[in-house]
Amino acid sequence: MRPTPSQTVGPFYGYALPFRDGGDLVPPGHPGAISVHGHVYDGAGDPVPDALLEFWQADAEGRPGSMRRDEVDGSFAGRDGVTLTGFGRVATGLDGHWAIRTVRPAAVPYISVCLFARGLLHHLYTRVYLEDSGDALLESLPADRRSTLVARPERDGVYRFDVRIQGDAETVFLDLG
Amino acid sequence: MPDPQDVISREIAELAAKSDGADHPARDYPPYRSSGLRHPHRPLVAPPEAYAELRGPVFGATDVTPLDADLTRQHPGEPLGERITVTGRVVDRDGRPVRHQLVEVWQANASGRYPHQRDQHPAPLDPNFTGTGRCLTDADGVYAFTTIKPGAYPWKNHVNAWRPAHIHFSVFGTAFAQRLVTQMYFPGDPLFAYDPILQSVTDEKARARLVAAYDHDLSQPEWSLGYRWDIVLDGPSATWMEEGR
Ligand SMILES: [Fe+2]
Numbered sequence: 573m574r575p576t577p578s579q580t581v582g583p584f585y586g587y588a589l590p591f592r593d594g595g596d597l598v599p600p601g602h603p604g605a606i607s608v609h610g611h612v613y614d615g616a617g618d619p620v621p622d623a624l625l626e627f628w629q630a631d632a633e634g635r636p637g638s639m640r641r642d643e644v645d646g647s648f649a650g651r652d653g654v655t656l657t658g659f660g661r662v663a664t665g666l667d668g669h670w671a672i673r674t675v676r677p678a679a680v681p682y683i684s685v686c687l688f689a690r691g692l693l694h695h696l697y698t699r700v701y702l703e704d705s706g707d708a709l710l711e712s713l714p715a716d717r718r719s720t721l722v723a724r725p726e727r728d729g730v731y732r733f734d735v736r737i738q739g740d741a742e743t744v745f746l747d748l749g
Numbered sequence: 750m751p752d753p754q755d756v757i758s759r760e761i762a763e764l765a766a767k768s769d770g771a772d773h774p775a776r777d778y779p780p781y782r783s784s785g786l787r788h789p790h791r792p793l794v795a796p797p798e799a800y801a802e803l804r805g806p807v808f809g810a811t812d813v814t815p816l817d818a819d820l821t822r823q824h825p826g827e828p829l830g831e832r833i834t835v836t837g838r839v840v841d842r843d844g845r846p847v848r849h850q851l852v853e854v855w856q857a858n859a860s861g862r863y864p865h866q867r868d869q870h871p872a873p874l875d876p877n878f879t880g881t882g883r884c885l886t887d888a889d890g891v892y893a894f895t896t897i898k899p900g901a902y903p904w905k906n907h908v909n910a911w912r913p914a915h916i917h918f919s920v921f922g923t924a925f926a927q928r929l930v931t932q933m934y935f936p937g938d939p940l941f942a943y944d945p946i947l948q949s950v951t952d953e954k955a956r957a958r959l960v961a962a963y964d965h966d967l968s969q970p971e972w973s974l975g976y977r978w979d980i981v982l983d984g985p986s987a988t989w990m991e992e993g994r
Contacts, residue, residue, distance in 0.1 A: 747794060
């Protein structure tokens, strides 16, 4: 069957898709918690203030996502405060910044990323590697491209990962078939 | 200076004539002006393995409440507009249902206004309509929403630019690689030809898959009009979890 075409997420998803604690794949204080953060930039080097990023970490079992609802008033209740859900969703701020709290990926050395934005007609996939692990994808890339997928340690437990949609330092985006 | 519609329409026609029949829009589609700086120049890279992307988050009963699928019941009063139901099946490219997975929608109100700070269209907000909903597909992949028909609205892509009425959809498959965000349109809308976002899907048959069908059997007497819209997710499906779903 032929697939349903993609269309842009547009500018007005902000009251529909983001949810409370959407960037907390693990709660504050979780053992081994790390922060990953960065900016999204367009082809002019300007921050993208209306991007939405989703993060996904698989493990051997495949974890559930979570955007828990309050059963009383239907509002977002956020995470349950205990478990790693494997799924995160954050909108960029006016300065194009985003941040998540998670743990180091286990089964594979990367966190999967799906990027949506106004102006982007079809989402883009990429990966955050916490170090240049010599994984098969990294090995297949020339050094300058490879470095776009590797987060930079800023201080203990904090990693910086910028997404450049277009330009000289353009992030490697993935064709997942 | 924003261009007039006839410049945009000419660009749309030129790109339609060169259509390669692709199912999805090219990320570089100049008539949609905002795409210019927001598409990669380099080709996408196929990774040697895709362990994580062939799996995906599973949403469940704690992520929705029963009222979430009725956008007309989120406030004390009835929203203004034409009450409709929208239903259909979510399947993968092999036609297998995507079961118990999350579908999210958002839309403008009947006047074409979003309750979003950045929406400055001088049309009335409706205190009884927010315009967001979500549901889980059933064991056959079926989703269903009750809402009101959204209005067309202006935007600043070019002079006199108007979006045809649409409902935004966000859909999860069994694999992260099947993720889809798209827009559903209503049949026979006179704005289709002028809209660079819909026309970014340059293949006519593919474009038709974004348009719901009016289904009289779904209409309810003295209550609502029914629309049917099925969704086919692209990308590799996570067959490894099929048994458990
Ligand atoms: Fe819209």
